[in-house]
Amino acid sequence: MPNPRLLLSRVGFFSNPRLLPWDTAKPPDLSQSFLGRAHEGNFTGVIVTKHPRQHKYQKKQRHFISLHDSWQERLADVVTPLWRLSYEEQLKVKFEAQKKIVQTLESYLQVLHGVSGTVAAPHSEGLHCHLHPIIPSPIIDGYRNKSTFSVNRGPDGNPKTVGYYLGTWRDGNIVCVPCSHLKNIPEKHSQVAQYYEVFLRQSSVEPCLLFHEGGHWRELTVRTNSQGHTMAIITFHPQGLSQEELCAQKVTLKDFFTQGPGAVCELTSLYFQESTMTRCSHQQSPYQLLFGEPHIFEDLLGLKIRISPDAFFQINTAGAELLYQTIGELSGVNSNSILLDICCGTGVIGLSLAQCASQVLGVELVEQAVDDARWTAAFNGVTNCEFHAGRAEKILPQLLRSQKDEKLIVAVVNPARAGLHHQVVQAIRNCGAIRTLVFVSCKPHGESMRNFIELCCPPNSAKKLLGEPFVLRQAVPVDLFPHTPHCELVLLFTR
Numbered sequence: 001m002p003n004p005r006l007l008l009s010r011v012g013f014f015s016n017p018r019l020l021p022w023d024t025a026k027p028p029d030l031s032q033s034f035l036g037r038a039h040e041g042n043f044t045g046v047i048v049t050k051h052p053r054q055h056k057y058q059k060k061q062r063h064f065i066s067l068h069d070s071w072q073e074r075l076a077d078v079v080t081p082l083w084r085l086s087y088e089e090q091l092k093v094k095f096e097a098q099k100k101i102v103q104t105l106e107s108y109l110q111v112l113h114g115v116s117g118t119v120a121a122p123h124s125e126g127l128h129c130h131l132h133p134i135i136p137s138p139i140i141d142g143y144r145n146k147s148t149f150s151v152n153r154g155p156d157g158n159p160k161t162v163g164y165y166l167g168t169w170r171d172g173n174i175v176c177v178p179c180s181h182l183k184n185i186p187e188k189h190s191q192v193a194q195y196y197e198v199f200l201r202q203s204s205v206e207p208c209l210l211f212h213e214g215g216h217w218r219e220l221t222v223r224t225n226s227q228g229h230t231m232a233i234i235t236f237h238p239q240g241l242s243q244e245e246l247c248a249q250k251v252t253l254k255d256f257f258t259q260g261p262g263a264v265c266e267l268t269s270l271y272f273q274e275s276t277m278t279r280c281s282h283q284q285s286p287y288q289l290l291f292g293e294p295h296i297f298e299d300l301l302g303l304k305i306r307i308s309p310d311a312f313f314q315i316n317t318a319g320a321e322l323l324y325q326t327i328g329e330l331s332g333v334n335s336n337s338i339l340l341d342i343c344c345g346t347g348v349i350g351l352s353l354a355q356c357a358s359q360v361l362g363v364e365l366v367e368q369a370v371d372d373a374r375w376t377a378a379f380n381g382v383t384n385c386e387f388h389a390g391r392a393e394k395i396l397p398q399l400l401r402s403q404k405d406e407k408l409i410v411a412v413v414n415p416a417r418a419g420l421h422h423q424v425v426q427a428i429r430n431c432g433a434i435r436t437l438v439f440v441s442c443k444p445h446g447e448s449m450r451n452f453i454e455l456c457c458p459p460n461s462a463k464k465l466l467g468e469p470f471v472l473r474q475a476v477p478v479d480l481f482p483h484t485p486h487c488e489l490v491l492l493f494t495r
């Protein structure tokens with residue numbers, strides 16, 4: 001682990017006490033040694049040490065495997081780098097990675113606070129907070145409920161290949177490798193991807209490999225639920241097609257999946273999105289339903305949850321159930337408190353805890369997800385929830401100002417990988433009614449680390465971080481992503 005004192009002094013923290021580590025253009029590099037390997041997906045070292053005999057055997061086998069197999073193996077090593085380890089071994093690797101992250105955070109906080117600072121008394125494993133054992137995923141293989149497949153040149157050069165990318169755009173060596181062999185993808189997703197490829201190969205128009213080079217057919221996203229319902233979403237670059245030509249393409253696609261060879265996929269719904277950007281929201285370019293049910297539903301924690309094509313939903317449903325239970329237990333929310341669910345997606349965290357809280361306030365950027373949350377509340381008879389659509393950094397400061405002071409607020413934040421906007425951290429930090437904060441992060445070593453430090457550092461008027469600092473009390477890793485190095489980390493902060 002890098003020496004935190006050295007890092008802080010390198011960025012000038014001690015010579016200029018107002019300068020905190022995040023004031024540098026680049027945050028201190030936490031990903032040197034271990035974190036680098038653990039999170040960039042390079043597990044070769046771990047695998048070789050753990051399986052010297054297996055590795056030798058695999059090396060020998062490589063002489064005999066075809067080129068096709070080696071592409072697949074390479075893809076598996078990139079997308080699911082832990083796939084060669086038993087699940088028990090995977091959990092050990094992941095637990096160690098999460099422990100390093102918590103240790104790194106605590107080291108920063110100790111330096112910032114000094115010896116008399118705001119850190120809890122030492123616990124176990126040299127940590128001041130209580131790090132719980134990792135919670136395993138109830139499903140290890142084929143757990144994904146959503147997969148997004150790209151279209152590009154395959155290893156054999158065919159530009160109408162559906163799969164995952166290997167290589168980088170920067171190096172100009174992108175290859176699209178069929179991915180039905182990946183351990184985390186369920187058969188249904190692979191089946192739809194294979195039939196999309198069949199469709200592309202018989203289509204009269206070309207796929208879109210590079211935006212400026214023309215072509216139309218782009219990504220496929222498949223969503224499934226526990227009942228086996230399947231939603232497919234296909235993105236299409238319209239280039240210069242007329243409305244009539246566009247309509248004709250939609251009809252061929254729909255016919256293929258309803259009456260043609262693709263009918264075996266038994267899709268519950270098929271969406272088509274015209275998209276001229278890497279990704280478009282429903283507002284930017286509406287998802288057009290070509291046939292079937294507009295939504296997919298999931299039963300979770302006693303709720304029937306509606307999920308729209310544009311809404312985020314945790315990709316491992318059984319694992320998500322354990323994640324939400326963990327959040328509920330750590331939050332300690334009760335009838336005297338308001339639950340604030342920031343970056344709430346379809347609202348599941350707040351809705352599942354609504355019966356324990358006096359009120360739930362949810363904030364979410366994606367409008368379709370907010371509509372889902374409102375629908376789910378109404379359908380399940382939950383009446384004490386309010387959901388706000390928009391950017392948390394815009395909505396939260398005003399929302400917190402409008403709350404009466406008599407109720408405590410328990411905040412749960414579950415941001416995207418980019419972490420929370422600084423104004424959200426400020427609003428939480430400066431709201432005295434928030435004594436408990438549960439922070440859920442799937443990338444705690446990234447931008448979220450900056451958020452943790454800002455929540456826990458001594459008051460800093462230059463940064464408008466005036467309220468009492470939070471203290472990290474508990475950390476619970478929950479594995480939602482077997483075979484990959486990723487993990488959800490649930491952190492309980494109180495003050």
Ligand SMILES: C[S@@+](CC[C@H](N)C(=O)[O-])C[C@H]1O[C@@H](n2cnc3c(N)ncnc32)[C@H](O)[C@@H]1O
Binds near residue numbers: 345346348364392
């Ligand atoms: C990791 S997901 C968590 C969703 C939800 N808590 C769940 O468990 O399903 C992060 C969510 O944050 C939302 N989001 C991203 N940026 C946001 C912002 N600036 N303000 C509010 N929500 C945002 C995303 O749309 C996404 O739904």
